[in-house]
Amino acid sequence: MQFGQSSKLLVSRGMTGATGNVYAGLHEFREMAFFLHVCRSSDLFLDIGANIGSYSILLGREVGCDLMSFEPVPSTFKRLVDNLELNELPVDSAVNMGVGGELGELRFSSDLDTVNHVLPAQSKKGVVVPVTTLDEMIKDASQTFIKLDVEGYEMEVIRGARRTLENCLGIMVELNGSGEAYGYSDESIRLELNGRGFVEVDYNPFTRKMEFCRVQCDNALFVKEDELELIKDRLSSASQFRVRGVEF
Numbered sequence: 001m002q003f004g005q006s007s008k009l010l011v012s013r014g015m016t017g018a019t020g021n022v023y024a025g026l027h028e029f030r031e032m033a034f035f036l037h038v039c040r041s042s043d044l045f046l047d048i049g050a051n052i053g054s055y056s057i058l059l060g061r062e063v064g065c066d067l068m069s070f071e072p073v074p075s076t077f078k079r080l081v082d083n084l085e086l087n088e089l090p091v092d093s094a095v096n097m098g099v100g101g102e103l104g105e106l107r108f109s110s111d112l113d114t115v116n117h118v119l120p121a122q123s124k125k126g127v128v129v130p131v132t133t134l135d136e137m138i139k140d141a142s143q144t145f146i147k148l149d150v151e152g153y154e155m156e157v158i159r160g161a162r163r164t165l166e167n168c169l170g171i172m173v174e175l176n177g178s179g180e181a182y183g184y185s186d187e188s189i190r191l192e193l194n195g196r197g198f199v200e201v202d203y204n205p206f207t208r209k210m211e212f213c214r215v216q217c218d219n220a221l222f223v224k225e226d227e228l229e230l231i232k233d234r235l236s237s238a239s240q241f242r243v244r245g246v247e248f
Contacts, residue, residue: 004036004243007061009054010083017114018052023108025244031172031219032058033205033248035145038170038240039063044141046070046134048099048155048157048163049149051114051173052079060089062241065145068137072098072129073110095221098131099150110223117151120180133160146171149219152178165196169224169231176218190220197223205248208235 001022003009011018020027032055039045050069059065067089071077078098084091098106098118099112107119109126119126134157138144143178144167148154154173158165165171172192175186190200201210211231214220217248223231240247 003054004058005241007057007087009057010052010079010086015052015113018054019173021054025246026058027054028219028232029088030203030205030217031147031221032169033241034173034203034221034235035059035147036062036241037205037208037235037248039065039145040064040143040234042143043169044068044138044144046138046144046146048134048146049151050080050094051076053083053094055147056080056093057083057089058085059145060084060093061087067093067120070097070099072096072106072108072127072131073116074127074129076109076116095132096129096138097159098129099134099137099160099225100131100153101156102131102133104131114141115151115162118153133157134164135161136165141167144168148172149174151182154180155179155184155192156182158189158192162196165198169227173222173224174218175220193222197225199225199228203235208238209234 001009005099013151019078026032041060043065045065045067050056050071056067056069060067071080080094081091105128107123107126107128109116109119201223202215203210
């Protein structure tokens with residue numbers, strides 16, 4: 001399917017998140033539009049929990065960002081690689097590993113589409129995959145943006161990204177209560193990011209304005225507080241995009 005202005009997406013029936021783009025144009029419009037407006041080709045975009053690569057394709061193809069896309073489940077990872085190849089993006093930007101707070105390995109479910117998640121170590125289901133940290137993988141990136149959607153394991157990823165977050169201008173984090181399965185509340189994740197210099201915002205893609213508030217949404221947007229003027233300038237000066245007849 002045609003995805004953005006120059007990007008395409010391989011989808012099939014049953015892909016919960018991916019087929020949302022078929023019906024909605026951009027499955028997560030506010031969040032995707034934010035990254036399209038704020039990112040530049042000189043940035044590194046980290047897609048943590050990439051699934052088949054919707055965010056990676058948008059930011060890599062439409063904006064030209066450098067990419068690093070992490071997807072732990074082997075069958076899903078293959079679809080991510082197929083989408084990168086379709087869009088002539090480097091397949092070596094895709095990493096078939098989990099991301100957490102320390103190096104090692106974890107067991108993941110493998111048959112739940114967009115909600116595959118970390119399983120208890122003693123489980124006999126799913127697949128065991130190697131796990132890295134962002135600080136281990138990202139050695140030199142001056143300006144970074146992150147999409148973090150790992151079905152409740154977000155705090156562990158944040159724990160392993162102390163240095164990476166210092167250079168991060170903005171991060172989207174899925175906050176829908178699923179972290180409680182691993183001992184973390186949404187509020188604890190918010191406080192952790194606040195302590196690292198981030199403030200939570202809402203974003204209107206049509207006015208290009210941010211509002212400092214929480215939204216009733218599964219995804220929370222955070223921006224680096226001491227880079228607010230740079231971020232505002234980027235949002236206001238970004239190119240127009242047109243998806244399914246909608247300009248923003």
